[in-house]
Amino acid sequence: AQSVTQLDSQVPVFEEAPVELRCNYSSSVSVYLFWYVQYPNQGLQLLLKYLSGSTLVKGINGFEAEFNKSQTSFHLRKPSVHISDTAEYFCAVRGRGAQKLVFGQGTRLTINP
C-alpha cells in the first residue's frame, strides 16, 4: 500500500517569488509519482509525472519536480509564480503494476500581488 503526505495545507507567496510545495510518500514497492492542479470547481489537470529516468521532471506552466528516492520525496517547484497559479495542488502516487492512484491531502497555493 502507498500513502502520500503533503506537508503544507496552505502556502501563500507573493507574485514572482519562487515556491516549493512539499510531498513525501511511502511505499513498499517502486512507484510512479504525479502532481495535479485543480482550479476552483474544476477537475484535475496533470502538471507532471515521474515514471523513470531523470529524477528532475519538467511539466507544464513552468513547474518542475525532483524525485528523491532516499528521502521518498517529490517536491514541486516553480522559480517565479503568477497570480494564475492560485489553485489546489495534489501529489499522487501509484505502485508500479497497480491501477489505484493515492492522493495527498492537497496544498492550497495562494499568490498575493
Place this chain on the structure above:
Amino acid sequence: GAVVSQHPSRVICKSGTSVKIECRSLDFQATTMFWYRQFPKQSLMLMATSNEGSKATYEQGVEKDKFLINHASLTLSTLTVTSAHPEDSSFYICSAAPGTGGRETQYFGPGTRLLVL
C-alpha cells in the same frame, strides 16, 4: 488530446431520487475508468475502479448497491447514485486511463457537483 468529459456539471435533486452521472473519454479508448468523491477542501477519495465489460471494484466502505457503476463501452462509464440523501452531496470526479495499468496516466473529467435537498 486525452480529454474526459462529464455530464451534468451540476445537479440538484430531491432526497430519495436517483441521479446518473456520465463520464466519457472523447479522444481515446478508456479500458479503465475511476470514480472519485471529493468533499469541500479535502482530497479525492477513490470510490471504485471499473474495467470495460466487467463489474466495478469498489473501495472499502463504498456501498456498491448505492453507487451503481456501469462501464459498458470503451468511452463511457456511468455512476448512478440511488436513493440519494443529503449526505451524498459532494463533488464527483471521474478519470480514465487508456490501459489497464503500467505507465498510463489517468485523465480527469471536470467533475459533477451533486446537491441533494
